[in-house]
Amino acid sequence: MYDCKGRDWHDIEKLYVFGELVGFQEDGSPIRHHPSIRELSSRLGIARSVLGNRARRDGWASSRTDFQTRERQKTWQRLAEQALAEGEQG
Secondary structure, eight states: OOOOTTOOHHHHHHHHHHOEEEEEOTTSOEEEEOOOHHHHHHHHTOOHHHHHHHHHHHTHHHHHHHHHHHHHHHHHHHHHHHHHHHHHHO
């Protein structure tokens, strides 16, 4: 396992919180994959306990939830605007 010295925790946190872009839906909305602590551990070679402790200490889960909530709100806003625009055209 990686000893974590010199690891950029900010980048790991960003990957956990914001996920990674894996594609786009037909309407142009991004499709994101949010890796789990287990997946990050395997991918980065860092012990799950080390990642889990860091995530709990820094509140990564609540940051992820906040981000996902904001993204959902943006999606609903965009859909409402599209429906309104289609209603005005029809």
